[in-house]
Amino acid sequence: MSLLLDSRPQIILVLDFTVLPVRRPAQPSFPRETTHYLYVRANAPRVPTENTAREVFIKNVPIDATETHIKALFADYLGGVRVESVEFEDAKVGKGTTVPTLQGKKRKRGADDDEAKPEEVGQLPEVWDREVHRSGGTAVVRCVDRPSAEIALREAKRAVTTGKEIVWGAGVGAKVPPLGKARHFAHHKLRYPDHAELQTSVDRYMEAFSAQEAERTNLLARQRAEPDEDGFVTVTRGGRVGPAREAEAKMQHEELKKRDKNRVKDDFYRFQVREKKKDEAKELVRGFEEDQRKVEEMRKRRGRVRPE
Amino acid sequence: MAAPAAKRRKVDHVSSDEEEDVASYASFGSEDEHGEGHEDLEANGVNKNISEGYGTEGSSGNGKPSVVSNKLKGLQARPSNRVASGPGSQNGAYAKGTFKSSLFKLQVDELLDQIQPKQGKREKEAEAALHKIKQTIDQMPGKEPLPVQDVETGLFESSKVVVPFPSPRPRPAANHKLAYAKPASTNVVGSHALKTASRSMKSLEIDMVVVMPSSMFQEKDYLNHRYFYKRAYYLACLAAGLKSAHNDDFQLRYENFQDDPLKPVIVITPKSKLKGHSDAASKPKWRINLIPCISEDTFNSEKMLPNKNCVRDQSTDAEQVPPADSAASTPFYNSSLRADMLMTSYLKTLHGAAKTCDSYRDACLLGRTWLQQRGLGSSIHAGGFGAFEWSALVALLLQGGGPGGRSILSDRYSSYQLLKATLQLLATRDLTKQPLVINSGDGASIEAGNGSPKVWDGVRSHNLLYKMTPWSYKKLRNEARTTLKMLNDSNFDGFEAAFILRVDNDLYKYDHVIELSDSAVDDGSSRQDYMALESHAKLYDVLQRGLGDRVEHLDIIPQWTESWDIDTANRGATTARKLRIGLVVDPDTVNRTVDHGPSAEQKEQAAAFRKFWGDKAELRRFKDGSILETVVWQTSTGQTVFEQIVRYLLQRRFGDQIIETATVSGGEVTKNLPHGSASTLFAPTMEGFKQFETDIRGLEGLPLSIRQISAADPQLRHASIEVPTRALRPKPANIVLQFEGSARWPDDLVAIQRTKIAFLLKLSQLILDALGSCTARIGLENDGCQILNQAFLDVIYDSGAAFRVRIHHDREQTLLERMLKDKALEPSVKDTVVLGLAMYKRDYIKAPAHTQAFAGLCSRHPALSGTVRLLKLWFASHLLSNHIAEEVVELIAARTFVQPWPWQAPSSVQTGFYRTLNWLARWDWRNDPLIVDLSAGGDLKPAEMQSIATTFEAWRKLDPVMNRVVFFAASNVDPDGTTWTDGRSTKVVAGRMSALAKAARAEIEEKQLLLEPASLFSSPLSDFDFVVHLDPELGGKKRKAAKKEVPAFKNLEIDMVDDESNVGFDPLLDFTTELEQLYGSAVLFFSGGHERTVIAGLWNPQTALRPWTLNLSYSTTPVKLADKEKMQAKVNRDAILAEIARLGGEIVRRIEVNRH
Known part of the structure; x- marks a missing residue:
């Protein structure tokens, strides 16, 4: 297998991806020069948008890639194309998704511009100064216009065929925050934000939230009060507040249970006793069969029972 | 109906009591007499009456084997049915009561089938040999009586056989003569004859008695060893005869019969056919003990009562004057001689018992196995209570022993009932103070005395337990008591612990072991063989008195006297013999000053x-x-108080030279723990938490009043490896804070999280205002998942105590559950909600409950804290900490304490740790759930156990290949069982854990006392595909040394500044978690946390060469294979390792690749 790898007949295409080898310099802790493979093609999502034409899709993005890295790659090696923005598959590692709440206070990085600004209030501060990405992840690179995207793809192909050497992160240098311990330390610092700042953020959020709530209650109240065009009144939630009502319901439930208990006991009639006995006998036999099965299994598993 | 139940309960208690309860025996006997079946449904639900047609009555399976009803004669699961009632037969279903449970019964049946003696090849060989020997003996001619001197030299010259006289040797001037005459009879006795020998024994052992004719003896020969001299000569003659006849076939050696130096016997083993094999290496397949004895009427039995003296002072010619002083009685000598007279009589008795009681043989086999696993045996060194004593005791109890001469056991008992009732007797009745007299016509003529136990067989006037010492008797009682408790534990299937596990390893059994040379404690007064039992009495007394209540149990284990050649007089070299003293301590008092x-x-x-x-x-x-x-006693000498006392006592009582030979071991393994294993180490932390709680509750101006402040952290349950108050940098301990309910909380998850932040902000403000001496700041977590908890409050006191407060709001659960029910939820969102719900339950409900329960258990068992910490260290040393939750480790350790069987709860960290490893090695996590009752008070009812077990089975059905749940660990506070394990460990990890534990167990069992504890904590890194060596300073251990150096890099200075703002900074953990998130699908990482600063990795086999697709979630290299159309993808290992190096920066020192 290693023979196959080393003989390395340059692979240019995988499916419709251009295989772009990127060299990464050796480091003291791992003194080996390595090659990383980027898979590049024009972006082709199932539902194209107006921007799709000027986008390039990259698979197998290095975990430490940043927008700066990608920009530098396109600028230095892929025809000097200018990149407008980069959207990584997982904006943040391990964060999964957020839950759509009523007004979608979901944070979207590089999201569509038409998203209403006022809903972005009350965000909590960032805790990382540099994100990393899942291994084997993807990114969509949006170039300034369609021709530049095409140039970039053409250049990528050419780079592969000519065997042009591409170095990852060349010229990025100090433009991005460092990795390693410094990054963790920065994270530690960011994690404990200033209390005043935090207070403001929470206040702004709560303000917006109560405004929404108020609006919603108004809406519901209106629905409750006014019949629609067919003359029906919508039944809606509201009125009394949730938790208090729930506690009451629980109490009611307990009460009912208690009353149930005080009714006819289950050993009142003769047939009840008889049936109970029968059940017990059945249970016993079932238990025995169960045990037999267990012992049988044990024998299969451990072989013979012998004192150690 | 009520009365018997009450009575029964009383009996139950007796089993755990020190005191003996005569009443229980009374009830025992009388129940038997009347034979009335109890109608009561058993209190603890083990036994249920089933309908009458089935014909079982509720007989107790719990307190003691109770009596079977009259109605059931013949229908009971009688042992004669046992063979017929193999698997498949219905009989077992009705075994409730006669056995612990039908599961137990089925296992016992299986065991009996396995150990039942069988007529095999070695049996045939041995029996052929028996015939040959008998023939030879029958043909041997008699020898004329000769004086001592002549026979000895004569025999040696003629056939090179030494006469194995006991010490003191006969005086040359003695006027009695020694002779050999044709034996009155020869007979096979013992377990082989009775078919109660266990097949699991390594070699077949057959006892053959040669009855010496009465004509050889005079009336007074029982005195002054004369009988034993004659016996020794007789034996030597037999040896000579056999030697001349069978020198080629058999090997003949002398051995002390059951370690009794008065009674040597001939051991006959086959000579190995292949000369190349040495005899020692391959154990002989069979051995025949040739035992000379005499008929029952040879001497007057009254002369051999235990209070009589039979060894008179020979220097003054006092033979004629019977000593008035009974203090000089020679009970061991008397009984030893008496035992020789009763050989055949006992054989008859046992045979009779086997005839009348169907399950007698099985009970003997079970008893034998039980004793054997506990290292108890008939030999003196093994305690003097072995298979023979067991069989004889059961046989006698079948005849009598109860009040009014009624029998204690019934013929109709099942083997399990016989076993349990006998154990009950041994456990509850102190036979040293209240001897058991069986079938004695004139009643209790036997008084208790000198601390040794007595079971007096009235018919044969013989003390069955004559070989037992006070300590071996105590050991037997302890074992019986432990086993009874275990059998009464309805949550535990005691079968394995009772019969399968070996219990006699010193490291599992004793907290400390002292090794001495035997001769050093022998003060010479006990050089005479008939005092064999007394030789260590002084040592025992001194240690027992000096250590007092510091020790629970003290056991003296002399070395076994080996057999010796018939042509040498060397009776087992006594000088170099080692003596072991095993001690079980009381953890509360052992180091009292x-x-x-x-x-x-x-x-x-x-x-x-x-x-x-x-x-x-x-x-x-x-x-x-x-x-x-x-x-x-001093505490600063480097020796524990315990060791100081032992050394002082030995030195004072046995002289200086003993100290040179003595080694006191125990507790070495705890030296691996930082700051030792004392349970008091966590007291300041707990105090700190109390203070914190008071401070918080004392705050004025909180918007809502506080309902509960609960601890939810290993540090606050005595279970963190590092002692919080001694750590270099405090690690905040998790606290859960719950406010009183209010209707003003928003009804939206995200808003709830923000409201929590607002509460924390207010709280921090109040804390800073009220308490000057601390810092409080809010940290963020779970960024990106807004429905999860977003923030916590770190409060760090100037004293170093640090706490991390999270707010618990119970509305969250309802909201999360409601979301889950929403069918329209996107799958990805659903995952988050599921995660949120799991986290909610874990962090706010299970963790506080677990913490409280575990802390309680720690205060009950002082050794638990150290055991848990040591076990965590073990997991960390083997790089398993990131896979196995601390709580699971805690449950594993707690199990050793609340289900300690077959031992009692460990009283030292060392035994706790070793036993835990032992169990871990045996734990079949595929099929057995771990269920621990942390309450230790029986909070976990059998019904709950059952439901937990059902949950476990459901999980295994749902997820048979164990992708999600590998370990199932439940407790009384967490019946779900997957709180700490869901999705955390993989089968690979579990398998590795088992393998490591097995290796550790093998090491412990092989090395025994020579074990080097550090070896248990190291495993080679070469097992892994690659190893990332991290900056060792990150472990937080060597910071002090580093402080002196001038940092070479700016960023290294960061952790030199170690103020409060760095509390919670843990790049090691952050880095490990991040790696798992980035490469989780390609690499399995192994981390030891702060204990071992390396991260090891295994490539996931799923990263093997496969067709290239877009959704491979790891870095790949495209590969074109000649025979495949499609492009293949190969994991790009080098690139990934290089990425790890880049990501880690200075954190990563070196990456080592073991395999490509």
Whole structure:
């Protein structure tokens, strides 16, 4: 297998991806020069948008890639194309998704511009100064216009065929925050934000939230009060507040249970006793069969029972 | 109906009581007599009456084997049915009561099938040999009586056989003569004849008696060893005869019969056919013990009562004057001689028992196995209570022993009932104070005395337990008591612990072991063989008295006397013999520094106390005004108080030279723990938490009042490896804070999280205002998942105590559950909600409950804290900490304490740890759930156990390949069982854990006392595909040394500044978690946390060469294979490792690749 790898007949295409080898310099802790493979093609999502034409899709993005890295790659090696923005598959590692709440206070990085600004209030501060990405992840690179995207793809192909050497992160240098311990330390610092700042953020959020709530209650109240065009009144939630009502319901439930208990006991009639006995006998036999099965299994598993 | 139940309960208690309860025996007997079946449904639900047609009555499976009803004669699961009632038969279903449970019964059946003696090849060989030997003996000619001197030299010259005289040797001038005459009979006795020998024994052992003719003996020969001299000569003659006849076939050696130096026997083993094999290497397949004995009527049995003296002072010619002083009685000598007279009589008795009681043989086999697993045996060194004593005791109890001469056991008992009732007797009745007299016509003529136990067989007037010492008897009782408790534990299937596991390894059994040379404690007075039992009595007394309540149990284990050649007089070299003393301590008192003696006014006692302790005793006045004799021990000498006492006592009582040979071991393994294993180490932390709680509750101006503040952290349950107050940098301990309910909380998850932040902000403000001496700041977590908890409050006191507060709001659960029910939820969102719900339950409900329960258990068992910490260290040392939650480790360790069987709960960290490893090695996590009752008070009812087990089975059905749940660990506070394990460990990890534990167990069992504890904590890194070596400073251990250096890099300075703002900074953990998130699908990482600063990795086999697709979630290299159309993808290992190096920066020192 290693023979196959080393003989390395340059692979240019995988499916419709251009295989772009990127060299990464050796480091003291791992003194080996390595090659990383980027898979590049024009972006082709199932539902194209107006921007799709000027986008390039990259698979197998290095975990430490940043927008700066990608920009530098396109600028230095892929025809000097200018990149407008980069959207990584997982904006943040391990964060999964957020839950759509009523007004979608979901944070979207590089999201569509038409998203209403006022809903972005009350965000909590960032805790990382540099994100990393899942291994084997993807990114969509949006170039300034369609021709530049095409140039970039053409250049990528050419780079592969000519065997042009591409170095990852060349010229990025100090433009991005460092990795390693410094990054963790920065994270530690960011994690404990200033209390005043935090207070403001929470206040702004709560303000917006109560405004929404108020609006919603108004809406519901209106629905409750006014019949629609067919003359029906919508039944809606509201009125009394949730938790208090729930506690009451629980109490009611307990009460009912208690009353149930005080009714006819289950050993009142003769047939009840008889049936109970029968059940017990059945249970016993079932238990025995169960045990037999267990012992049988044990024998299969451990072989013979012998004192150690 | 109520009365028997009450009675039964009483009996139940007895089993755990020190005191014996005569009443229980009374009820025992009388129940038997009347044979009335109890109608009561058993209190604990083990037994249920089933309908009458089935014909079982509720007989107790719990307190004691109770009696079977009259109605059931014949229908009971009688042992004669056992063979027929193999698997498949219905009989077992009705075994409730006669056995612990049908599961137990089925297992016992299986065991009996396995150990039942069988007629095999070695049996045939042995029996052929028996015939040959018998023939030879029958043909041997008699020898004329000759004086001692002549026979000895004569025999040696003629056939090179030494006469194995006991010590003291016969005086040359003795006027009695020794002779050999044709034996009256030869017979096979013992377990082989009775078919009660266990097949699991390594070699087949057959006892053959040669009855010496009565004509050889005179009336007074029982005196002064004369019988034993004649016996020795007789034996030598037999040896000579056999040697001349069978020198080629058999090997003949002398051996002390059951370690009794008065009675040597000939051991006959086959000569190995292949000369190349040495005899020692391959154990012979069979051995025949040739035992000379005499008929029952040879001597008057009255002369051999235990209170008689049969060894008279021979220097003064006092033979004619019977000594008036019974203090000089020679019970061992008498009984030893008496035992020789009763050989055949006992054989008959046992045979009779086997005939009348169907399950007798099985009970003997079970008893034998039980004893064998506990290292108990008939030999003196093994305690003097073995298979023979067991069989004889059961046989006698079937005949009598109860009040009014009624029998204690019934013929109709099942084998399990026989076993349990006999154990009950051994456990509850102190036979040293209240001897058991069976079938004695004239009643209790046998008084208790000198601390040795007595079971007096009235018919044969013989003490069955004559070979037992006070300590071996105590050991037997302890074992019986433990086993009974175990059998009464309805949550535990005691079968394995009772019959399968070996219990006699010193490291599992004893907290400390002292090794001495045997000769050093022998003061010479006991050189005579008939005093064999007394030789260690002084040692026992001294240690017992000196250590007092510090030890629970003290066991003296002499070395076994080996067999010796028939042509040498060397009776097992006594000089080099080693002696072991095993001790089980009381963890509360073992290292107490002050011992109080009697008050100064009690002159006599005070003098005795001073005499015992010598210079160490001093008179002290105490706060309460009393003036007491006192012994005070130092704590600063480097030796534990326990060791100081032992050394002092040995030196004072047995001289200086003993100290050179003595080694005191125990507790070495705890040296691996930082700051030792004392349970008191966490006291300041717990105090700190209390203070914190008071401070918080004292705050004024909180918007809502506080309902509960609960601890939810290993540090607050005595279970963190690092001792919080001694750590270099405090790690905040998790606290859960719950406010009183309010209707003003928003009804939206995200808003709830923000409201929590607002609460925390308010709280921090109040704390800073009210308490000057601390810092409080809010940290963020779970960024990106807004429905999860977003923030916590770190409060760090200047004293170093640090806490991390999270707010618990119970509305969250309802909201999350409601979301889950929403069918329209996107799958990805659903995952988050599921995660949120799991986290909610874990962090706010299970963790506080677990913490409280575990802390409680720690205060009950002082050794638990150390055991848990050591076990965590073990997991960390083997790089398993990131896969196995701390709580699971805690449950594993707690199990050793709440289900300690077959031992009692460990009283030291060392035994706790070793036993835990032992169990871990045996734990079949695929099929067995781990269920622990942390309450230790029986909070976990059998019904709950059952439901937990059902949950476990459901999980296994749902996820048979164990992708999600590998370990199932439940407790009384967490019946779900997957809280800590869901999705955390993989089968690979679990398998590795088992393998490591097995290796550790093998090491412990092989090395025994020579074990090097550090070896248990190291495993090679070469097992992994690659190893990332991290900056060792990150472990937080070597910071002090580093401080002196001038940092070479700016960023290294960061952690030199170690103020409060760095609390919670843990790049090691952050880095490990990040790696798992980035490469989780390609690499399995192994981390040891702060204990071992390396991260090891295994490539996931799923990263093997496969067709290239877009959704491979790891870095790949495209590969074109000649025979495949499609492009293949190969994991790009080098690139990934290089990425790890880049990501880690200075954190990563070096990456080592073991395999490509």
